[in-house]
Amino acid sequence: MKELFELTGKVALVTGGTHGIGMAIARTLASAGAKICINDIDQEKLDNCKKEFQSEGIDVYTLLFDVTNEEAVDKGISQIENEVGDIDILVNNAGIIKRIPILDMPVSDFKQVIDIDLVAPLIMAKRVAPKMIEKKEGKIINICSMMSVYGRNSVSAYAAAKGGLKLLTQNMTCEWAKYNVQVNGIGPGYIATAQTAPIRVGGHPFNDLVMTRTPANRWGEPSDVGNAALFLASKAADFVNGQVLYVDGGILANF
Numbered sequence: 322m323k324e325l326f327e328l329t330g331k332v333a334l335v336t337g338g339t340h341g342i343g344m345a346i347a348r349t350l351a352s353a354g355a356k357i358c359i360n361d362i363d364q365e366k367l368d369n370c371k372k373e374f375q376s377e378g379i380d381v382y383t384l385l386f387d388v389t390n391e392e393a394v395d396k397g398i399s400q401i402e403n404e405v406g407d408i409d410i411l412v413n414n415a416g417i418i419k420r421i422p423i424l425d426m427p428v429s430d431f432k433q434v435i436d437i438d439l440v441a442p443l444i445m446a447k448r449v450a451p452k453m454i455e456k457k458e459g460k461i462i463n464i465c466s467m468m469s470v471y472g473r474n475s476v477s478a479y480a481a482a483k484g485g486l487k488l489l490t491q492n493m494t495c496e497w498a499k500y501n502v503q504v505n506g507i508g509p510g511y512i513a514t515a516q517t518a519p520i521r522v523g524g525h526p527f528n529d530l531v532m533t534r535t536p537a538n539r540w541g542e543p544s545d546v547g548n549a550a551l552f553l554a555s556k557a558a559d560f561v562n563g564q565v566l567y568v569d570g571g572i573l574a575n576f
């Protein structure tokens with residue numbers, strides 16, 4: 322049974338993985354033996370993340386590039402291929418959210434969210450998938466959201482992007498599953514990270530909503546998402562294709 326979750330020898334790239342959910346995913350995949358690569362747009366965060374992993378005895382390969390920049394992505398991934406190896410597991414984790422009502426949201430802000438949360442996973446997958454297809458083996462995990470399936474006030478761009486990412490996951494599956502490349506998503510519920518820090522304060526109406534609506538009666542931990550990523554990255558999920566696994570403490574079941 323243990324071999325099913327063994328990732329020794331596999332190279333995993335987690336985008337935007339210097340903290341929060343991405344870092345937890347990287348940590349969990351490393352614990353299963355994967356060689357971890359992490360990119361980000363902030364060198365200081367990359368350095369701090371590398372130090373934190375080193376203090377835990379985990380060696381990570383860090384790289385500065387913006388996931389929305391096709392040329393930089395190509396260069397970054399070539400560097401990983403040359404210095405670490407071909408990517409076996411791609412986790413499209415980098416993402417942003419803008420909490421602005423539709424009428425107040427500049428179109429440029431809307432486009433920025435779509436670029437990072439939806440177009441970038443496409444750019445990354447287009448660069449990485451051809452080698453997976455050639456080798457007839459690979460795992461792509463797109464970090465979606467509960468917002469992939471329902472709308473809410475003031476998160477229009479995010480919901481549009483994450484809903485699109487769910488469908489992109491299904492389309493990639495239709496095209497690549499026959500090559501033994503599994504493309505799946507994870508839909509985190511409300512997870513305690515920097516992204517949710519502004520709404521995760523006692524007395525904030527949204528914090529109250531999360532606590533009353535989440536059947537598990539708590540915020541999720543980044544490691545909860547890491548554990549789901551390990552399953553989807555492992556051989557145990559070899560016949561799981563085009564799914565979004567919601568890691569949400571049951572909140573979607575309660576809407």
Ligand code: NDP
Pocket residue numbers: 336337338339340341342343360361362363366386387388389413414415416417418437464465466467508509510511512513514515516517
């Ligand atoms: P964080 O904001 O803590 O982390 C997001 C990461 O993405 C950061 O490291 C950020 O870098 C990086 N990033 C942003 N833009 C780019 C870019 N253009 N190129 C490369 N990296 C970039 O978010 P979380 O850990 O909370 O979320 C991780 C993922 O999970 C996101 O896709 C998010 O939408 C999703 N999610 C989160 C939920 C939650 O409750 N937290 C719920 C549902 C989904 P930097 O810090 O340098 O800006």
